Amino acid sequence: MNKKVTRIISLMAVFGCTAIAFTSCEKHDANSPGVEYMPDMYRSPSFETNLTTLVQKSDGTFDTVAENRNPAPGTIARGFMPYPYANTPEGYELAKVNAHNPFERNDANIKEGEELYGKFCVHCHGAAGQGDGPVAGKLPGPPPPYTAPDKINLTEGEIFQLITFGKGLMGPHASQVSQAERWKLVLYVQKLQHPDGVFPAPIAEVKAPAVTAKAKKHKK
Numbered sequence: 001m002n003k004k005v006t007r008i009i010s011l012m013a014v015f016g017c018t019a020i021a022f023t024s025c026e027k028h029d030a031n032s033p034g035v036e037y038m039p040d041m042y043r044s045p046s047f048e049t050n051l052t053t054l055v056q057k058s059d060g061t062f063d064t065v066a067e068n069r070n071p072a073p074g075t076i077a078r079g080f081m082p083y084p085y086a087n088t089p090e091g092y093e094l095a096k097v098n099a100h101n102p103f104e105r106n107d108a109n110i111k112e113g114e115e116l117y118g119k120f121c122v123h124c125h126g127a128a129g130q131g132d133g134p135v136a137g138k139l140p141g142p143p144p145p146y147t148a149p150d151k152i153n154l155t156e157g158e159i160f161q162l163i164t165f166g167k168g169l170m171g172p173h174a175s176q177v178s179q180a181e182r183w184k185l186v187l188y189v190q191k192l193q194h195p196d197g198v199f200p201a202p203i204a205e206v207k208a209p210a211v212t213a214k215a216k217k218h219k220k
């Protein structure tokens with residue numbers, strides 16, 4: 001007989017015997033699930049956050065297991081500082097004067113800002129920040145030029161707050177660009193506003209919350 005055919009037949013015989021060996025061990029019971037080869041894989045304990053689950057032990061009894069817990073309130077991921085200003089008019093006023101760029105205004109950071117601007121902003125704001133990107137014309141109101149009289153003196157904190165939370169037709173960008181990237185975008189927006197390299201002087205910081213002297217006097 002052909003060698004190849006013999007080999008195929010013997011392989012089939014081996015598989016056949018193995019299959020019979022596995023299926024014939026169990027008493028015939030229509031409701032039996034059969035031999036469980038790896039029970040953990042059929043009935044794994046499903047762990048869910050903040051639940052207490054019953055896990056079956058080998059002797060059939062159950063153990064109560066406390067699962068992953070949510071972090072305690074106020075927990076901060078390592079190496080991450082939450083942005084402290086809220087998306088409210090008060091948060092905006094505080095960010096305006098108190099939020100400062102932790103990144104130096106150097107060529108490398110500005111270049112990174114320029115690259116991010118090319119990915120996330122240019123289609124609306126245009127290459128020179130004049131509000132003439134290809135999408136601008138499709139918006140009911142195009143973005144204002146960064147150099148408009150009421151925009152040219154936006155502080156770094158205001159620009160950061162605007163990128164973070166958005167404004168009007170401009171959506172929030174906090175989920176697309178990290179805090180570090182947003183600060184580099186601020187450097188690039190400022191470069192478009194002040195190509196001569198002369199930037200407005202920073203405004204004196206205010207203590208939060210901003211309460212006027214008069215209101216303070218009457219607050220007992």
Ligand code: HEC
Pocket residue numbers: 117120121122123124125135139141142143144151159162163167168169170171173185189
């Ligand atoms: C979908 C288009 C769109 C995109 C994308 C976009 N913007 Fe805007 N942006 C606008 C519009 C529209 C306004 C005007 C908002 C208003 O005044 O209601 C605006 C306003 C601004 C302002 C001025 C805010 C003010 O006080 O009026 C700044 C600064 C700004 N955008 C920066 C950015 C930066 C940086 C990016 C990229 C991370 C970006 N924008 C992405 C549409 C966009």
